[in-house]
Amino acid sequence: MSRIFPALLAAGALCALCAAEAHAQTSQPAPSAGVGQRGQRLQRLGDEAFKRMDTNGDGVISKQEYMEQAEKRFQRLDANGDGQITREEFDAMAQKLRERAGAGGGAQFP
Numbered sequence: 044m045s046r047i048f049p050a051l052l053a054a055g056a057l058c059a060l061c062a063a064e065a066h067a068q069t070s071q072p073a074p075s076a077g078v079g080q081r082g083q084r085l086q087r088l089g090d091e092a093f094k095r096m097d098t099n100g101d102g103v104i105s106k107q108e109y110m111e112q113a114e115k116r117f118q119r120l121d122a123n124g125d126g127q128i129t130r131e132e133f134d135a136m137a138q139k140l141r142e143r144a145g146a147g148g149g150a151q152f153p
């Protein structure tokens with residue numbers, strides 16, 4: 044548990060970024076994404092992910108806010124609710140993210 048938990052938190056944070064990117068892919072298609080546009084898009088994704096995690100809007104992500112997001116992501120990944128994420132459940136979420144990102148493949152799953 045003690046070694047796995049930080050890894051799950053990191054995966055959760057990356058999932059948040061993946062979800063933000065998948066959302067951006069569907070809501071704001073870039074006609075010709077150059078380096079500058081990509082940088083701006085990544086900045087916007089970071090802003091969106093931060094705002095989503097800062098649920099009380101005080102400008103910082105408390106440990107409680109972070110843990111709440113991590114718990115939600117864990118529950119999303121644990122499809123059968125048995126308290127463990129199998130490789131199949133993990134891969135299924137990765138597949139969903141790839142599908143959401145579209146055939147162009149903008150979102151990267153860790």
Ligand SMILES: [Ca+2]
Pocket residue numbers: 096097098099100101102103104105108
């Ligand atoms: Ca906050």
Ligand SMILES: [Ca+2]
Pocket residue numbers: 120121122123124125126127128129132
């Ligand atoms: Ca499970």
